[in-house]
Amino acid sequence: MFTTGSKYCFGIAGLGSLGAVVYMVLVHPCDVGVLALLGIAIAMSLVGGVAQFTGDFDVDSPNDALTANAVAPANSMWPLVLALGVVLLLVGMTTDPIIFILGIVIIIAAGVEWALQSWAERASSDSAFNRFVRERALTSLELPIFVGGGVAIIAVAFSRIMLAVSPHSGAILFIVIATAVLIVGFLVSVKTNIKKSMIAATCVLGAVVLLVSGGIAGFNGNREELVVAAAEDHYSHKECEAAASEHFDKNSNNAVSMKSGISATIRVKDGKLTAQLIGIDAQVQAVTVQRSNLTTILFRNLDDAQYRLVANLGTKKIADTGVEEAIVDCTQMTGKNQTQALILKISKPSASSGPYTLTVPGLEGQEIAVVVP
Amino acid sequence: MAIIERPAPTAPILLRAPVTPSQSMGIVRRPVTSTGWKSWVFTVDHKKIGIMYGVFAMFFFIVGGVEALLIRLQLAAPDGKILSADLYNQMFTMHATTMIFLFAMPMAAAFANYFLPLQLGARDVAFPRLNALGLWLLVAGGLILNSSWFLGGAADGGWFMYSPNSGPVFSPSNGVDFWTLGVQIAGFGSLIGSINLIVTILNMRAPGMTLMKMPVFCWMILVVQFLLVFSLPVITVALVLLTFQRSFGATFFDVAQGADPLLWQHLFWIFGHPEVYVLILPAFGIISEVLPTFSRKPLFGYPFVVFSGASIGLVGFGVWSHHMFATGLGPISVAAFSIATMAIAIPTGVKIFNWTLTMWGGKIWYSTAMKFAIGLIVLFTIGGLSGVTHAVAPSDTQQTDTYYIVAHFHYVLFGGMVFGLFSGFYYWWPKVFGKMLNEKLGGWNFWLMVIGMNMTFGPMHILGLQGQPRRMYVWTEARAGEGFFNFGFWNRVASLGSLILAIGILLFLINVVHTTRKGKPAPLDPWDARTLEWITTSPPKEHNFDRIPVVHHLDDFFHRKYQEDATTGTMVQIATGEQLVRDEEANADAHIHLPSPSYWPIAIAIGVGTLGMGVVYGVPIMIVGVLIILGSSFGFVLEPSVADDIDYDPPMSGGQDTKELAPLG
Amino acid sequence: MPLRRIGLGLAASSAIFLAGCARNAPQDTWQPKGENAEKINTLQWMVFPLAGIVGVAVFALIAYILWRFRDRGQAIPHQSHGNPAVEITLTIIPALILSVVGVFTFKGIFELAQTNDTQMVINVTGQQWWWEYDYPAQVVNGVEITQPIITSGQLVIPTGTKVLLRETSRDVIHSYWIPALNGKKDAVPGRINLLRIQANKPGIFAGQCTEFCGLSHANMRMEAVALGPEDFAAWIANQQRNAESPAQATLAQEGEAVFLNQCIRCHQVNGLKKADGTAAIAAPDENVYSGAVPNLTHLMSRNTFAGAKFDLLTADCRKNVWSASPDEFGSAYLKGVTSDCLNQTNLRGWLRNAPAMKPMYADPTKLAVSDGKYRGMPNLGLSESDIDKLVAYLSTLK
């Protein structure tokens, strides 16, 4: 048979050629990557051939007197996995860094497993003891990786599916999956005499369905609304008109947890706009705001109509075009007896580009002056 | 190496038998040796861990002390030039952090680890490997904290690390990152340690030792651990928020987004105030052992001392905002916290009265340990009374953030905690190392520390009331004032005092070296002591007690030595401590189960440290850290608490899962 | 026993405190000069002696015990475990003392928090490492402030008036503290904290930032100046004035050009016009992280600069102001900085290389974290002749 070492070489060679073919078809028929892959395949098959011929690289070579009495090594899949890793590494080098990293991870994993396995096999001549040694060394590494990997795969695949379907069917799907898991659980629990193969088949089927649909979903991308939302960024621009806007005022949030640090409170009552400063009892018509200082202003609507508070903070020149653009900030629509906060930071004195005002669209002719010394 | 080793079977007859573990198992063999450096690094023995805590803490006591000396040197004259503003800010931040997290807490942990099982009559703590993990996490935290000195500057935001001054803009070096991570990791260590100690106290007391027959030291440690369990998660949250803010751009303390900087202060002080009691209560516990021993009387009002300790702990959670009287909380909260703060003075006063009355009617032996204990009572009282003066919130608004506060908490923490710990050193040194610390040097040590301490921190009362704020890298002649109370004179006195204090502490180190080299072996019961730790040899054996003692009284050891004469009412000695120890040895248990050493605690700690560095230096290092943590946690969990027979070289026989320490002696 | 001596010594030294014999201590917390500080002082006079008496009593007891029960070869004492009656008594006594203290404290806290009878409002804004004061438009004691006033370093208030400070901060937490007028109150960014002060007599009262605020925390000082009603009205009138351009062909006018070329990037001078006649508006928000720097319109009406770290007055002139009697103080202060009193050394040093005189984050190579903005004044690399011109110009800003 093939010796362990040559298995590894041939594995690389085979996968290298396979990779080259895939590469030719997918990327470009005559590329550096193809040449590199083919070169590696040829080199490795040569080395493998030599190794096979000389019987080198062989752990249980009969020439090795020391292990003559040792138990024959168990079959090992690690050389093959290692080869896969190398191939991925090479393919990754020419194509995608993620594949490259995957290759590295597989190589490290396979290397560690292989090294420890062969080392454990030589620990003593008692195979049971050797298995014990191997387990002690590796269980604490394998278990977390398998378990963690499993959780990660389920979570990622599942979330890809949910992202692809509509929120409504997503919720239903969620229920279906969870119920399925539960039902299977109860069935198995009630009928413990179900064949093991049946259970295994169900598990495998479930896993395959999850992986495949996760893969497809991931490939197809997110559902349309999400793509649109990401592109348009609904919530990043404020719309300060008198009418409610579709996104900015959606489910407007009408409680404020800022109980401290309020500089002034602006109220609308019976269609009248009034202002009060913290620390001063009387009502004022102008609010003094320190330059470049964060200032929180509360807007409280005591009327039936919905209003929003708008701060008109002068203009600024857009650097590229030289056009003067108005600086405006505002709260969301505020219903009756509700409160919203507006945080201002005004960096220019009102003498320069003022006057600054606080107004409420719909209550024309009324304003509170903002004075920035 | 071990990977390519091929053991040569010497004879066919050995074919089926495992070869020796040291050859075949290489690094996966458990470290079972009981000598050499490995026996310390991989140990799970509470005594070795306790000693390592102590060495670690003492090292950082010196580091923190040098930082303090530099600070005092800088402030000895106006416009000091020894430290730059930046370096000074780093210095006071790290002085406080080091003293609190790397000296005071570890030293208390050292005493707790070493003496808790001994005083409870247990063979070890409840979770020996977790105990080791706690230690190594602390070491990792300490190293990360102090590595910042060499990696671009230490944290410069003060130990209170108020946001937004600790944010990425205002503290641009990596110092604060190292600080948050170091404190976080050390905090995990303390959390693990405290859970462990609580379970130990509640589950592993010797037969007959009800909670109300438990030494006061154990009680205070129990209260402290509860404080830690419930206050550390709060600082964990605060540190997580700060780390996320600094490293991942979160907005928690970004005022431009509407954040409230007081959130940090609340979280910090909900931890920070109980932390004060975490620091002081172990010292209270120590002197509650020392005072009765050297007064030859039981503690006056044991239940009152215990419950006042517990109520200090409880009320300690409700007074955090007294650190924030000047932050604009509003009069209602200020009044409530002001009153609560005054209330905490009551149980503290009860303790002072009880210690004083313990000495009343006693037969006082002025050993060095006793001197330090009395020093604690006096100095702590001064600190406590100055504390009452700023429990009055309006008065506090004149005093907070001035040197008056510095004076107050140094009287409490240095005069209280450090004196208590030194009392413990002198009292328990013969127990731990089998040699007596020199009493004459001890006297010098004590008096120099008392004088130095009062000269350093006494004048700070004056400085503070004269309006010198804290945390200033220079003070100026323009604000120094004239006359008897000017800044210049009293700052010089304080700086001179700090030198005297340093000499006093140096004398202690000299005493330690002297004792280690030339000290005479200690008698088994040098102080005519009262509690169970003295019922075994000094230093104690690996398994602590040859026979688990059965407890009938509070201060059981004393009552085994003395009995009251029914007719005269006087105490009559019926046995010496030596006799009792010999008696125990003669009736030793045959089978003793002890946990085996393990690699995993230190491996996990290394992983956590790597993860921490990864937060500063990039995701790949974090991944490595997480992998190490995952792997070693599984190793930790899967490993049996006692090593398999084949871990021994030659392999143990018998196939039982416990090791026998059969021939004792 | 030496222990007792230490205790007595401490008690004695606290007694000396209480006698208040500190002379000319600008930040002494035991010399109140206004109503709020006096209220605090009353509480201090209650709790400090009380603590002292308790301390002396405890130390006397300890000293007696240490002497009386030392080991004189007596027998091992009876193993008594305590006496509940004594315990309870000793718990109740401190509780009673503290509850008395508590009642007065409670009362004091609410009295000091009162703001509804305020007569004047000033916005106080902290930033690294100086204080800005904004006086909103209002009528104070019959004097109307029409233009908001903006100044820094020295807070000017009228005597006998209940002044409300609305404190906030532009960057980190600072704390405003004039010990002679009231206790301290933190200036927290995003919050507005209220502190009421009142000065009984004209005078100047020193203070210092007391919340650690970064590198130059030690250099962040402030002063409160109390002026009598007429002097205050004069001060108000002057502060509302715009600066006037210096006379043609003087050194000061050349200085104005330098100012327009350099300083205007951050420092505002109200009324200053650019060459084209439009108002020159400083843009500190583009150059400084806190977005504000001191307004220099009336620089020479103040006695200090750079966060009150340096005096604008020479040592002798400073002494004249600080030691003036309450009657003369107003006129001494309103003189401002005359040319013979100007502290040329510090002002020139500051213009030459500010970061060398006060630690700040003003190194242009290390601004990556703060969006390329300075924290503090950078070294502008001015030539000596530019500095001469600027000093001449700044001297005109009365």
Place this chain on the structure above:
Amino acid sequence: MAMWLFLGSECLLFGGLISTYMLYRGRITQGPRPSQIFDIPFTSVSSFVLLMSSLTMVLAVTSAQRKDNVRTKLWLTITALLGATFVGGQVYEFTAFYNEGLGFTTNLFSSSFYTLTGFHGVHVTVGVIMLLSLRGIISKDKDTGDRPEVVELIGLYWHFVDIVWIIIFTLVYLIPA
């Protein structure tokens, strides 16, 4: 008992995070608000799934106490699967929110929301890993302690994580800001 103490400590951890969230959720200067992006029906379903996993965990504990290895393993697996689905749901939710414009650094609400629910998610993930590992250890017959007790301890942890979620779900999602 150690587990109880640990959970006591965890209570304060989540207490701190929840307080932070409650303080900050209404302070929004830019970006979406909670009421604008929460998908309550979906989160209700996933909360229900997590609750069901508590039920299966109870079954696992009872099986372990009856020394019924087969059923213990079965219920542990089912619990872990339900937990993993929950984590998947959370990954979905985070991705969806991110696409709608709620980045970790967008505003105070987003930072505190992601930190709070992320911490909880990590706790669930750790729980799932513990469940699966325990299952693995049982099949290899390598458990080192008293098996029912170990299952019970992990169960305790799992119930705790569930209860915390109930609190989070109520405070974060259901009660309007």
